[in-house]
Amino acid sequence: MAAHERVIASCADLANSGDGIRFVLEQDGDAVQAFAVRYRGGVYAYLNSCPHRGSELDWLPGVFFDSDAATLVCSLHGARFEPDTGRCVEGPCRGGRLVKLAVRERAGDGAVVIDGRGTVPAGE
Ligand code: FES
Numbered sequence: 001m002a003a004h005e006r007v008i009a010s011c012a013d014l015a016n017s018g019d020g021i022r023f024v025l026e027q028d029g030d031a032v033q034a035f036a037v038r039y040r041g042g043v044y045a046y047l048n049s050c051p052h053r054g055s056e057l058d059w060l061p062g063v064f065f066d067s068d069a070a071t072l073v074c075s076l077h078g079a080r081f082e083p084d085t086g087r088c089v090e091g092p093c094r095g096g097r098l099v100k101l102a103v104r105e106r107a108g109d110g111a112v113v114i115d116g117r118g119t120v121p122a123g124e
Contacts (some may be wrong), residue, residue, distance in 0.1 A: 008045075009112040011105050014038035017069035017083075019062040022048065025101065025114065036103055036112060037064055037072070039083035043112055045103035046086050050074040051096035057081075072098075 009021040020037040025047070033048040033056055048056045052074065058064050059075035066073035071080040071089065079091030086098035102115035 005113045005115060007111045008036060008103075008114050011043075011110045011112055014043060014112065016040065017065050020058070020064045021112070022058070022062055023114070034101060034114075035062075035064060036101075036114075037083055042084060043103055043105055044084055044086070045101040045114060046098040047101065049099065050076065050079060050093065051088060051098065052077060052079055052091070052093040057098075 008023045013021060014037065016038050018038065020035045022033065022035050024031045025034045034045060035048045035058070036043055036045040048058070050057055053076065055074060055076040057072060057074045059073070064072045065083070066080060070083070072083050073080050074091065077092055079088050079093050081088050081098055086100050088094050088096045104113055105111075106113050
């Protein structure tokens with residue numbers, strides 16, 4: 001494991017379009033809220049900060065998906081985001097993006113690991 005990687009969950013903890021995992025990421029000395037979800041078999045992670053007003057998205061702890069199970073939804077004003085890209089497809093920040101984090105499932109021990117260094121550019 002690279003020195004900056006850290007385990008945030010077990011792969012089995014994340015079900016497709018199910019509850020997500022909240023975790024804290026340290027960036028530039030600050031603790032920031034983040035989350036990971038599974039969607040269509042892949043794991044995706046973002047800062048837990050809506051591009052509209054910076055609110056945390058989950059309307060209950062760990063509940064990020066809308067009832068359609070196909071979009072993430074912000075609890076404050078209802079913006080909806082593609083789970084795999086973080087792009088806002090509906091709501092007051094339409095066209096904006098969640099800040100995507102580097103996350104992967106590690107073969108061998110079934111861990112979900114985050115790159116603690118920070119974010120990856122939008123679109124990756
Ligand atoms: S803060 Fe998320 S839609 Fe307004």
